[in-house]
Amino acid sequence: MFALILKELRSLAWVIALALLADGWMLSELTGQTHWVRGDMELQPGFALVQTEWLIWFGFLLASIASVLGFALSLDDGLRGTWAFALFRPVSRRAYIGAKLLVGGVMTLVLALLPVVAYSIWGAWPGNLGAPFHWAQLQPAIEACGWSVVVFFGTFLSGIRPAKWWWSRLWPLVTTVTLGMWL
Amino acid sequence: MPDAIVTDGLTKWYGSKCVVKQLRLRVPEGCVYGFLGRNGAGKSTTIKMLTGMVHPDDGTASLLGQDVATLPPEMRQRIAYLAEGHPLYSWMTIDGLMRFNRPFYPAWNQTLFDQIIEHFQLDRRQKIKHLSKGQVAQVSLALGIAPEPELLILDDPTLGLDTVVRRDFLESLIQIIQKKGRTIFLSSHVLGDVERVADRIGVMVDGVLRVDCPTDEFKQSIRRVVLSFDRLPPAFSGCDGLVASHVEERRLELVIVGFGDAHQTLFAAMTPAPKSIEVVELNLEDALIEYTRGSRRAIPVFARD
DSSP states (O other), X not given: OHHHHHHHHHHTHHHHHHHHHHHHHHHHHHTTSOOTTTTTOOOOSSOGGGSHHHHHHHHHHHHHHHHHHHHHHHHHHHHHTOHHHHHTSSSOXXXXXXXXXXXXXXXXXHHHHHHHHHHHHHHHSTTXXXXXXXXXXXXXXXXXXXXXXXXXXXXXXXXXXXXXXXXXXXXXXHHHHHHHHHO | OOEEEEEEEEEEEETTEEEEEEEEEEEETTOEEEEEEOTTSSHHHHHHHHTTSSOOSEEEEEETTEEGGGOOHHHXXXXXXXXXXXXXXXXXXXXXXXXXXXXXXXXXXXXXXXXXXXXXXXXXXXXXXXXXXXXXXXXXXXXXXXXXXXXXXXXXXXXXXXHHHHHHHXXXXXXXXXXXXXXXXXXXXXXXXXHHHOSEEEEEETTEEEEEEEHHHHHHHEEEEEEEOSSSOOOOOOOTTEEEEEEETTEEEEEEETXXXXXXXXXXXXXXXOSEEEEEEOOHHHHHHHHHHSTTTTOOEEOOO
16 A cells, blocks of 8 residues: 555656646745735735635635646546556556555645645734634634545546536536635 | 356346357366457456446356455455556556555565566566556566465467567466476467467457367467359358358368368358368467458367366
């Protein structure tokens, strides 16, 4: 199982690198170092991740990372034609798919939580925010992180599920994204 | 001797086309079995069903006595499968692939793996995507052999390789076969390759196993018979085992399965009588081409045992 986890992690190196860059950029936006997202948006004082505009941007970032991870893990073997090699290793199919889900789920959560944790530490530091910081303010962002894991599973299912039509194949992804936005 | 591969009524449909029909196959342990047929004959689908990559619509298959449908991981430690085109993780190095594979196989023979890699003069730090097709096939062979499998299933392993690399690959395979009495199930479209290594062959024609016998028996059972006449040959109505016939000026050429005395008698009694009867032995390639392209190609050839 360890060999499978290591293999999936290594195959995701490029996605993780891109996601870390996106996380860094989001953090720099939240802390006001860059202003690409903010633009002319009126910045309210206080913790940004309780404000709807920022949560939409954050949710978009998380959904993007989760989707790329989901598709990368589910489509990789099919696109490279390595299913035959992978599935004939002496390991059960359940373990092989389980390793992909475990790595993808954990990586989605870690990559989602990284900017939240970093921004919270920055926000808790005296003098950085124009309003008091309470840990309870993290609730919407944490919920978004949890939702991103559901999006990952939806995307993975979309990638791995055989279906004749793309639309029917994409319904797990569409459902999870819609559900998250509605909630 | 027990059978390493057994199939019973194995059938697969793709849409309305039956690509493998009621396949009944037995490959004894220690046998090198050449699985032949033209493109689309059903070879790869059969192998995919044997390895559990494709589910059959009907019938059963077992490897080393275990039903393929419930083949546990421990059994796959004893079986190596080299899929067509040698699909390996292109982003891994040779060493990386070895490190990925090794933990799955308790019987992994590192010395053997190192010997094969050194024999082929491969750079272990090279990524698979930077290797030639031949080198990828060599890595695939090393990965397949290092776990010391009892059964090797090779799906057209020399496809796309040039003559020199193909020869090198097969010579390595022969050495490996000679070392241990393991079973090898090899599909190929390069008949010369199969002739060199296989002691038994099976030929698929349109999804049906039409030949299953020792290689020499197949070669001996098919003959090209050339009947020469003083004038145009008479119309030939056919005979037992006739696979193909054609007239060329004053010669009537026949390809016959199971040529024997009865055929000699029949030809001698023709009117007009042939001036000469020449019986030509065929190599495997010629025999198979004649057998599979003839309009009456449904004549089966099975082992006498």
